[in-house]
Amino acid sequence: MVSQPLDIPLPPTQDDLPCDDGVPMATQRHKLQLDLLLETLQPWLAQRHDGYAGGNMFLYYSMAQVRNQDYMGPDVFVVVDVPKKERKSWVVWEEEKGPDVVIELLSASTARYDKMGKKRLYEQQVRVPEYFWFDPFNPEDWAGFRLVGGRYEPLGVNDAGFLPSESLGLSLGRWSGQYQGVEAVWLRWATPSGVWLPTKDDLLTQERRRAEQERQRAQQEHQRAEHLAERLRAMGVDPDEL
Structure with a gap:
């Protein structure tokens, strides 16, 4: 079978040239x-x-x-x-x-x-x-x-x-x-x-891990603040007035 000549300008650009032959990946x-x-x-x-x-x-x-x-x-x-x-x-x-x-x-x-x-x-x-x-x-x-x-x-x-x-x-x-x-x-x-x-899943896992670490740090900071407030109250100091 003789191939038909392509009717395209020379030199052709990517817009002029075929970009798909319809053949899928093997598996x-x-x-x-x-x-x-x-x-x-x-x-x-x-x-x-x-x-x-x-x-x-x-x-x-x-x-x-x-x-x-x-x-x-x-x-x-x-x-x-x-x-x-x-x-x-x-x-x-x-x-x-x-x-x-x-x-x-x-x-x-x-x-x-x-x-x-x-x-x-x-x-x-x-x-x-x-x-x-x-x-x-x-x-x-x-x-x-x-x-x-x-x-x-x-x-x-x-x-x-x-x-x-x-x-x-x-x-x-x-x-x-x-x-x-x-x-x-x-x-x-x-x-x-x-x-x-990393894959997309790896990046998502890393982001979730960072978010969990931030949540844990915030929780620890809150607990330390509550502990300090309790100590101040035990000393007769109202922490809300500081």
């Missing part, structure tokens, strides 16, 4: 893994004046790709030093910058291409500084690479069991726990010292 686990990576990155991004994180959306890196209608996109990608705004797709020539970090979530049908074809594409054409992959159903299958001299070199796991991301100043690690009701081993962002970036 619930893959969707949740994508959500976890993006959700925990949002508070980190919120502290910056720049940056963008996207997932399961098209990446356009060349006009040849557009002409061939070769639609592809990373499962998760992060870009720093770019304005914060909504995007339909990531168009490299429009943004004047490609992703700094790409993460692919492996599956039985995509693992070979992710490890070979996409790795080569991110290395030689898109020039993504850091590339990671992770299999949500086989968490032992994970790896990271950094672009050095135009070629990807494998990243070693540090003593704490994390893969470092120099581009973001963060780390990626495997976390065993429950996310959105599913117990599994997940790929998750962490600080360089190994502290997990």
Whole structure:
């Protein structure tokens, strides 16, 4: 079947290019893994004046790709030093910058291409500084690479069991726990010292804990004030007149 030429202006912008091919994520686990990576990155991004994180959306890196209608996109990608705004797709020539970090979530049908074809594409054409992959159903299958001299070199796991991301100043690690009701081993962002970036539930729990601590402090202050007032009354002093 011969592809029909796209009737779009050149160079096209994200508004001119297709942004959806109607293909859903492979499994619930893959969707949740994508959500976890993006959700925990949002508070980190919120502290910056720049940056963008996207997932399961098209990446356009060349006009040849557009002409061939070769639609592809990373499962998760992060870009720093770019304005914060909504995007339909990531168009490299429009943004004047490609992703700094790409993460692919492996599956039985995509693992070979992710490890070979996409790795080569991110290395030689898109020039993504850091590339990671992770299999949500086989968490032992994970790896990271950094672009050095135009070629990807494998990243070693540090003593704490994390893969470092120099581009973001963060780390990626495997976390065993429950996310959105599913117990599994997940790929998750962490600080360089190994502290997990919080989920929305983590932030809510922290806020509730702070509120409870404030309530307890207020109660203790009230009790101390009542105790002092009782001592003053025992001495014949009306605390209300002080």
